[in-house]
Amino acid sequence: MSAALSNRTGGQERDALLRLVADSVPALIAYYEPENLRCVFANKAYAEANGWTVDTIVGKTVREAIGEQAWQVIEPEVARVLKSEKVEYVRTMILPSGEQRSIEVHLIPHLDEQKKMLGAFVLITDITRYQRAERTIRESEERWRKFATATNEGIFFHKDGILTDVNAALLEITGYAREEIIGKNVLEFVPTAWHKIMIDYMRRGSEDPYEAEVLHKKGHRIAVEVVAKTVYVDDHAYRMGALRDITARKHAEARIQYLAHHDMLTGLPNRAYLTERLSTILALARRHGTLAAIMFIDLDNFKTVNDTLGHHVGDALLKHVAARIKEVLREADMVSRLGGDEFLVILADFAAPEDAGKVSDKLLQSISAPIMLEGQKICAEASIGISVFPRDGDNADDLIRRADAAMYSAKEHGRGQSRFYTAGLSSEGAETMAREARLREALRHGEFLLHYQPQLSVADSRLVGIEALVRWRHPERGLIDPSEFIEFAEARGLIDEIGEYVLREACRQNKAWQQEGFAALPISVNVSAAQFQRGDLVAGVKRVLDETGLESRYLELELTESLLMDNETVGTALSGLRALGVKITVDDFGTGYSSLSYLKRYPIDKLKIDRSFIDDLNADADNRAIAVAIINLARTLKLTALAEGVERQEQLEFLREQGCDEFQGYLAGNPMPAEEFAAFARR
Ligand code: C2E
Ligand code: MG
Numbered sequence: 001m002s003a004a005l006s007n008r009t010g011g012q013e014r015d016a017l018l019r020l021v022a023d024s025v026p027a028l029i030a031y032y033e034p035e036n037l038r039c040v041f042a043n044k045a046y047a048e049a050n051g052w053t054v055d056t057i058v059g060k061t062v063r064e065a066i067g068e069q070a071w072q073v074i075e076p077e078v079a080r081v082l083k084s085e086k087v088e089y090v091r092t093m094i095l096p097s098g099e100q101r102s103i104e105v106h107l108i109p110h111l112d113e114q115k116k117m118l119g120a121f122v123l124i125t126d127i128t129r130y131q132r133a134e135r136t137i138r139e140s141e142e143r144w145r146k147f148a149t150a151t152n153e154g155i156f157f158h159k160d161g162i163l164t165d166v167n168a169a170l171l172e173i174t175g176y177a178r179e180e181i182i183g184k185n186v187l188e189f190v191p192t193a194w195h196k197i198m199i200d201y202m203r204r205g206s207e208d209p210y211e212a213e214v215l216h217k218k219g220h221r222i223a224v225e226v227v228a229k230t231v232y233v234d235d236h237a238y239r240m241g242a243l244r245d246i247t248a249r250k251h252a253e254a255r256i257q258y259l260a261h262h263d264m265l266t267g268l269p270n271r272a273y274l275t276e277r278l279s280t281i282l283a284l285a286r287r288h289g290t291l292a293a294i295m296f297i298d299l300d301n302f303k304t305v306n307d308t309l310g311h312h313v314g315d316a317l318l319k320h321v322a323a324r325i326k327e328v329l330r331e332a333d334m335v336s337r338l339g340g341d342e343f344l345v346i347l348a349d350f351a352a353p354e355d356a357g358k359v360s361d362k363l364l365q366s367i368s369a370p371i372m373l374e375g376q377k378i379c380a381e382a383s384i385g386i387s388v389f390p391r392d393g394d395n396a397d398d399l400i401r402r403a404d405a406a407m408y409s410a411k412e413h414g415r416g417q418s419r420f421y422t423a424g425l426s427s428e429g430a431e432t433m434a435r436e437a438r439l440r441e442a443l444r445h446g447e448f449l450l451h452y453q454p455q456l457s458v459a460d461s462r463l464v465g466i467e468a469l470v471r472w473r474h475p476e477r478g479l480i481d482p483s484e485f486i487e488f489a490e491a492r493g494l495i496d497e498i499g500e501y502v503l504r505e506a507c508r509q510n511k512a513w514q515q516e517g518f519a520a521l522p523i524s525v526n527v528s529a530a531q532f533q534r535g536d537l538v539a540g541v542k543r544v545l546d547e548t549g550l551e552s553r554y555l556e557l558e559l560t561e562s563l564l565m566d567n568e569t570v571g572t573a574l575s576g577l578r579a580l581g582v583k584i585t586v587d588d589f590g591t592g593y594s595s596l597s598y599l600k601r602y603p604i605d606k607l608k609i610d611r612s613f614i615d616d617l618n619a620d621a622d623n624r625a626i627a628v629a630i631i632n633l634a635r636t637l638k639l640t641a642l643a644e645g646v647e648r649q650e651q652l653e654f655l656r657e658q659g660c661d662e663f664q665g666y667l668a669g670n671p672m673p674a675e676e677f678a679a680f681a682r683r
């Protein structure tokens, strides 16, 4: 090309080349002479944008070339260029087609050596596209700002750790004013213990959420969940982060953890916690060659107190007894409440079995001292059974069982006594055997029946489900609640048969209601851990469904949390049930074991918030926090949340505000016999 160029030297050819260049650039170009402002040259784009051709525009004045309207706008600019000034401005240009463009205009004076004006160049670029892009950015910034002020999440930007922008929520969470934060290093607002983790997170450019702490202006720490992303602004890498105050959740988690390990009434460790600790204590005793003793304490007259003076007196009595037991024990010992009126004591590290006997005597004495309750003098009596490690067993289960047996033997020998386990003692006391025989008889005689309790939708109080609850119609004692026999049946291996009856009867009844034309509803059946552990639960459920003709989607099984952490059999059983199409509910949620990981691991459909949290929802902030935490947990995991034990309207209102899905309780209806439930459902 350069060879071709150098050959062409004629003026005409130079003009042609100039024109070619001028017409090829993406700009509008023109040249005007200074006296009359007539156009000497224009490229095609300039001419056509003004409605001319490159030939017709030549000789026109600026005013003629661009039209009167535009002239009015640019006249002052033209005056400036004529004073040899370089002029630059932006204006709107209307094309002959009527289309509007934004243009950036450069007017450049053309001067000779003596600074005399020879003419003026006009160079115009179309910046419509850039303006649009700019507007989009502005709008998106606007949007993000609105968004950032609307959210409760604290949002921050930093570049290499230096904070450049934060939203109002972040100031709210940390207690700082904007100017106290901007320009500072992020780490100044984070407790030292977290620095390494945070630096590492930034360095890796990680974008996963994590939990950490930040410092409030007043100095206290705030638990937060943080997630950050790398964003690019003008080619610089910034980190944009969002943090959420999770103090309430942490608090609730700690509370759940506590509840999981403690008996709520007495504040003593519960059975789960005790079993955990007992293994450790035994391991230590084994290593040091010391003794340990287990004492099973059962109050002799608790039921009478409870029945005659009421639950609140019974509860108060249990608290007193708990306190008295604690008083007798040393620091290293441990007492837990197993439930009902049963306590278990572990004596750690003592020299001779007789020492345990002395402690139990002191316990009996202390417990039986009269207690004043509501103006009544009450004397609690207890029976104590003792087993000693390693003499009577080398593991927690055996030791507890033998202490239990010893306790029954103490009761048989007149109450208010303590007894050591002896090899001659059958591990099944006579009373136990009699009770067991009576339950078996009840099964044979068909003394069990079901009551049904409605489950309603919180939003509109529609009937959405039914819980089947077993009852024992005792020929002499009348209707007996499950709390009096389920645990015993579990311990004596009778629960399978009772469970089988409940499952079959619930499915049969539900199918019958459907055939009578009731709206089809799921029925939920409580299942004991023991039923799960047998390994043939899935087959059993399938058989019952087949035999009763109930579709699997109308059956739900309720199990407790403690079961879920148990073992592999449970995982297999749950998958099997899911495959059958049966739904799984976690009953009494929040009171059992604390690990929540099983919620993700197992196919679970519903969480039943334990009655204890609903009980004094309005009075107790902790309970409220836990109930809310569970509802949110359910929502996050896409599970249904059901509140148990709703008795009052204000509890229901609270649940409605919190977005709980379903509820059950006396407010909606007590557990009732089948005929009564049918009448209820019809209404
Ligand atoms: P659960 O499954 O948590 O059942 C709820 C219990 O709360 C029922 O007691 C019910 O009568 C009671 N309840 C319902 N609404 C309210 C209320 O508004 N206020 C109060 N204070 N209580 C309310 P129930 O029927 O005595 O059952 C006690 C427990 O026995 C059940 O707790 C369940 O764990 C167990 N159970 C019941 N039936 C069976 C069964 O067929 N098999 C097994 N394995 N366990 C069962
Ligand atoms: Mg239940």
Ligand code: MG
Pocket: 587, 588, 608, 610, 611, 644
């Ligand atoms: Mg429950």
